Amino acid sequence: MSVLETKRLLRTFRIVPNRLLGQNFMVEPSIFPKLTEYASLSKADVVLDIGAGFGFLSRFLANKCKRVLAVEKDPRVATVLHEQLKSVANVTVVEGDVLKTSVPSFNKVVSIPPYQISSRLLLWLFDRSFDCAVFVLQKEFADRLVATVGSEDYGWLSVTACYSAKVNLLDAVPKHMFYPQPEVDSVIVRLLPWNIAPFEVKDGAFFRQMVRWLFTQRNKKLGNALMPFIKSALEVNKEEVEKVISTIPFREKRVRELSPETFGDLANALVH
Known part of the structure; x- marks a missing residue:
């Protein structure tokens, strides 16, 4: 060759x-x-x-x-x-x-x-x-x-x-x-x-969908970036979305500041 x-x-x-x-x-x-x-x-x-x-x-x-x-x-x-x-x-x-x-x-x-x-x-x-x-x-x-x-x-x-x-x-x-x-x-x-994943993800497809969506708004605070995603993916109204977001302890962090493990925890909480 x-x-x-x-x-x-x-x-x-x-x-x-x-x-x-x-x-x-x-x-x-x-x-x-x-x-x-x-x-x-x-x-x-x-x-x-x-x-x-x-x-x-x-x-x-x-x-x-x-x-x-x-x-x-x-x-x-x-x-x-x-x-x-x-x-x-x-x-x-x-x-x-x-x-x-x-x-x-x-x-x-x-x-x-x-x-x-x-x-x-x-x-x-x-x-x-x-x-x-x-x-x-x-x-x-x-x-x-x-x-x-x-x-x-x-x-x-x-x-x-x-x-x-x-x-x-x-x-x-x-x-x-x-x-x-x-x-x-x-x-x-x-x-x-991995033989054993480094962190738990309950629904792999949802996890990947959520992460890709959130990184289209990487500089936004998580709470603001999550709002349209939850409404679309989980088909819930604005009041329900706000209630969900209010329970997330790291909602004031920007998307780019979240670790992979944190994204896993978030996805698991949303599909719970």
């Missing part, structure tokens, strides 16, 4: 990388052993590779695990992917959008996904059972996953990630490792789902 090989395939199959699909192809093979090492792959693992591109990573993974599920949305690239991997018996190519397509069971993820689906992809993954996920993600996005309470990067993604998994930011991935080069640098991120 190299820039020359990637350019050759693009030229041979008359493919122009689509920025709207986030098509920046990894051209530095030295990163692959790091990804597999961080994922602790074994011959028992079924690994999901999202945005498999021309299959260079999938081929490498195939030597380290039981089976690889190589998912590619772009039909032009998927045609090349089929051709490149047809001789690799333990790779299954899945053509389609991973967020909408039925994907066979897997227990690990090793992937360099299109950056524009990062938040939706993690929400999709957090709704599923998995042992470990190792991604290459945009550095700015990854920083949001581990942001501290009250910081500029702290938001709904930070809270959701904190509840769902242990998140580690590992090696830097410079932009020159891709073709075409993206405008941003990247980082290897590992997600390890």
